[in-house]
Amino acid sequence: MSYKIKCNDCGETTNGGNIVTLLNKHRHPDWLFKCGKCNVGKGCIKKTLNEQEGTKITVYLVGILKVGGHGNFQPYAFLCAKSCTAEPHAVLFGYYKDLRTKGGKLKHGHGPGGAPMISFASLKRLVDEIS
Numbered sequence: 001m002s003y004k005i006k007c008n009d010c011g012e013t014t015n016g017g018n019i020v021t022l023l024n025k026h027r028h029p030d031w032l033f034k035c036g037k038c039n040v041g042k043g044c045i046k047k048t049l050n051e052q053e054g055t056k057i058t059v060y061l062v063g064i065l066k067v068g069g070h071g072n073f074q075p076y077a078f079l080c081a082k083s084c085t086a087e088p089h090a091v092l093f094g095y096y097k098d099l100r101t102k103g104g105k106l107k108h109g110h111g112p113g114g115a116p117m118i119s120f121a122s123l124k125r126l127v128d129e130i131s
């Protein structure tokens with residue numbers, strides 16, 4: 001799968017590549033997506049999520065961060081917003097295993113039933129409880 005980043009500044013849509021390329025080459029230092037055309041603008045990826053009840057919700061992925069990881073296993077968190085220009089308010093977790101250098105494939109996972117999207121407020125309560 002290839003991610004399409006729409007720039008908030010120049011309006012162009014550019015190819016962010018697969019999850020590995022997106023994480024390593026299409027971010028500003030603050031983790032927000034960087035436009036592949038003007039290289040200065042911030043951009044977003046529009047994503048539709050299927051909920052268990054059969055309904056769909058649209059979220060805007062505005063950035064991405066690595067969350068720990070070891071070996072070929074790399075968890076990550078997308079920063080989610082209610083529009084391309086809104087501040088992020090939630091995270092959407094996923095992971096990948098990149099086995100291409102060992103003759104394998106790039107495997108991209110979200111866990112059974114899809115990835116949960118968790119608000120910053122809920123995430124803060126979780127971190128407060130476990131720390």
Ligand SMILES: [Zn+2]
Nearest residue numbers: 007010035038
């Ligand atoms: Zn741009």
